[in-house]
Amino acid sequence: MSVVGVDFGCANSVIAAAGRGGVDVILNGNSNRLNPTMVGYDTSRSLGEHAASTALSNHKNTIVSMKRLIGLSFDDPRAISEMARLTYKCVPIPHASGPPSIGVEIRYAGESKVLPIEAVAGSLIKHLGDVAAAKAASESNCHPSECFPRDWVVSVPGYYTDAQRRAFLSGCEIAGVKGIQRLMNEGTATALAYGIFKDIRKEFSKDKSTHVMFVDMGCSSYSVSIVDFQPGKLVVKATAYDADLGGRDFDYQIAQWIGGKFEEKYKGKLSGKPLENPKVLLKLLVAAEKAKKTLSPAGVKEARINLECLMDDYDFSIALTAEEYRAMIQPLLDRLEGPILSCLTEAKLQKGDMTSVEIVGGATRVGSVKETLASILGLDASAVNNGLSTTMNADEAVARGCALQSAILSPRFKVLPYEVIEFQPYPIKIEWDGNHESSGMEVEGENAEPTPTNSVVMFERGCNFPIVRRVTLKRCGKFTVNAMYDDSAVNFAYPEGASKSIAAFTITAPTDTDCKIRVNVKQDIHGSLTLSSAQMVEEMEEEAAAGGEGGAAEEGGGGEPKKPKMKKTNLEFTISRPLEWTEAEIQREIEVEVAMANADRVIRETSDARNELESYIYDMRDKIISDAHLATYCTEDEKTAFSSSLQSFEDWLYDEGFDATKSVYVKQLNELKKMGDPIERRAYESKHRSGAMTMLQKTLEKYTSWINTSQGDDNYAHITDEERSACSSKCDAVSAWMYEMLDKQGGLAANVDPVVTVEEIYGKNKEVIDLISPIMHKPKPKPKVEEKKEEDGAGANNSEEGTKEEKEGDQPEPMDESEPMKE
Incomplete structure (x- = not known):
C-alpha cells in the first residue's frame, strides 16, 4: 500500500x-x-x-x-x-x-x-x-x-x-x-x-452546473463549503467555518449539567468541584458522549446516566430528557446558521440552487443538528434524515x-485526470518599505491591483493554488518584503488577536543604483507561502540585425529601430518566519524521535519474547498433561522432567523474571525447547510418515511399470540398455530400503526416536525421480534427411513429374510427440 x-x-x-x-x-x-x-x-x-x-x-x-x-x-x-x-x-x-x-x-x-x-x-x-x-x-x-x-x-x-x-x-x-x-x-x-x-x-453535465453543499461537523470544528461539479473537474465556490463548534462542545454541555447535579446532591461533602478534577472531568465527558449518542435517534425521550465512584467514592445516577438536552445545546445550534448563509452569499447562490446537501462528520449524527440544518436550508423535515443526504x-x-x-x-x-480548483481562505497581503510613488511598483496577477500605499493584496480570498504571482519594485541594496494576512481576514473567521505575519523575504540587490526587481511569490500545493525567486531585470539596448547581404536594410535602405532586450539576473534572498523551525532544531528533535522509536522497538521485542515464552509454557503443558496430545510420544521420565521444568519456568516468569531482558527470555525458551522439540518431532514424524511412504511407494510403482512396459515400445527404442538397467537397479534398491525401514519402524514404540525421518523418505523419492524422469522423457533423435542427387541430362518434361514424386514419396516421417510428460 x-x-x-x-x-x-x-x-x-x-x-x-x-x-x-x-x-x-x-x-x-x-x-x-x-x-x-x-x-x-x-x-x-x-x-x-x-x-x-x-x-x-x-x-x-x-x-x-x-x-x-x-x-x-x-x-x-x-x-x-x-x-x-x-x-x-x-x-x-x-x-x-x-x-x-x-x-x-x-x-x-x-x-x-x-x-x-x-x-x-x-x-x-x-x-x-x-x-x-x-x-x-x-x-x-x-x-x-x-x-x-x-x-x-x-x-x-x-x-x-x-x-x-x-x-x-x-x-x-x-x-x-x-x-x-x-x-x-x-x-x-x-x-x-x-x-x-x-x-x-x-x-455531471457541462451545460448545467451541479452545486452541492457539504456540511462537516466533527469533534472540534464546523465547516460549510459549496462546490460546483463539472465533468472531470470540481470548483470550490465558497467556504465558511466555525473553528470552535464541534461534537465535543455538545459533550461538554452535558458534562457541565451532570457535574452541577452531582454537586447539588452532595453539597458540602465533596473535596472539590467535579469539573476542576481532571480525572472526574474525563469520566463526565465519557458519560456525556454516551448520553448524546443515546438521545440522537428520533423518538428517544430519555437517557439514563450511571456513574460509579465518580468522586470521593460517591456514585451518581440521573436521567437526561430530550427536552432538557435540546434546551442546553440550543446556543450551539444557533451557531449553525451563520456559516451556511455566509457561504451562500459568497457563492451568490440560493438555498434552492443546491442539487444536494451532504453531511459528514460524527457530530452530524446528532438528531437536533440535522433538524436545525434542515430548518435553515428549508428542507423537508419529515423526509429521511430530514431531507439531508447521507450517501457518504x-x-x-x-x-x-x-x-x-x-x-x-x-x-x-x-489515473484519469481530475482537476481540483481550491479556495484560499484568507487574503494575503505583500508589504514593503517606501510608498507607491517612489517604489515604481508593478503587480501581475488576477485582481492584484496596486494601491497608493506600500502594500497590495496579492492572493485574494478564494484564489486557487498552487499559484505564482509577481510584484516588481525599484530598489537598491538589501531590502525586505513582508507577507501577512490582510486585516480583512477577520471577516472570514480569522481568530481575533492572532498574529497575521506569515514571512519576511530579505533580498540583496546591487547597491549602486535603483534596479527593477521582480519578486515572485508562490503559494504552493500545501497552501503555504514562499518566495520562489527574486530577479533583477535590465533593459539592454541592442542593434537590430541588418537584413540581406552586405548589411542592406530591409525597410527603405535604413536600419531597423533599436529594440530592448531583457536581461534577468537571479538575486540572493533569505526567508524568515515567526514560528519557523531551524534545521538544527529539527535535527535535534529527529534524534529524540529516533531514540524513542528504538526504545519502543526494544520494549516491543522484549514483550513479544516474554509472550512467546509464556505461550509456549501454557501450550506444551496442555498438550502433554491436559490434552494428552503429546503424551504418547514421551516416556514417563521425560513427561515428569518436562512438566517440572514448565512449572519452574512459569514461577520464574511471574516472579523475578517479570522484568527480564529479551535475551534472557530467548535463552529460557531455548532451554525448554531442548526438552520439548524431540517430543514434537516424534509426533510430527508419526503423523506424516505414512503419507511420505505412500508417496514413495506410488513413485516406485509408476517407474517400475514404465520399465516393464516400455521395452519393445518403438516410442522408447532410443533408450539404451544401460539406461534402462540403471533405472531398474535404482527402483529395486530404494524399494528394498523402504521395506527395511518399515520393518524396523514397525517394531518401535511411539515414544522412541524414529529410525527413518520424513525428510529422508522425501530425499529417496527425489533421488528416484531425478534419475529416471530425464531418461523416461529423453526425446527421440531427429531422423536424417538424405540429399537428392540430380541426374545428368534429365529432360525438362521429367523434371516436374520427378519433383511431384519427391514431394509425395520422400517426406520424412513426423516425430511422435504424443507421449505425455510424466513425473
Missing part, C-alpha cells in the same frame, strides 16, 4: 489506501476503522488504540487534541483557549527567532521530557503508516518495513494558517514520514470523494478523498 490518504482528526484518525480495485479504509490491529488520535507516554510510548486503553489512568501523559495546537505560538489566543481544556501540561519552547511554540511535558521511562506538539502529531502519522504497512505485509507476505507508504496526502482544516501547515509538515519530517504530496483541505477532500465517483457514472460515510469521506488525491498525484498510479 504505497499510496495512502489520512484524515487527521481531533478525536480519531482514519487511513485509506488506493489500489487497483478502488479505495479501502484500513483496519488497525484491533479491526477498527477509527484510530484514536492519542499518544501516551509511560515506560514506553503507546499510540492510537493502545494509548486509548490507558487514557483515563494516564491522563497526565496522554496527549490529545494535538490538531488544535499545531503551529500556534504559546501565547496565541487559540492556544490559550485550547490548553484550558487539557489534562496534560503544556510549556513554551523557545526558538532562535520569533515567539515560543507549544511543547508538552511528559514522564517517559522515568524521566521528564518536553516534546514539541508537532513531533507528537508526526509520531501518530507514522503510527498510521505502520498500520497500513502491517496490513500490506500480511497480504504480500513481506516485511512491514518494505511496505511502508511512500506517497501521502493528509487532510488539514481549511482554516489552517500558513504557520500551521508548515508546522504540520515539520512534525512529519521529525517522525521520518516522507513523501507528503499534499496537505489537503478537509472540505475539498470530501468533495473529491463525492465527485470522482459521481463523475464515473456521468452524473460520515467518518471516512475525508480519508477516501485524500487517498484519491494521492493516487492522482502519485507517479505509481495511472
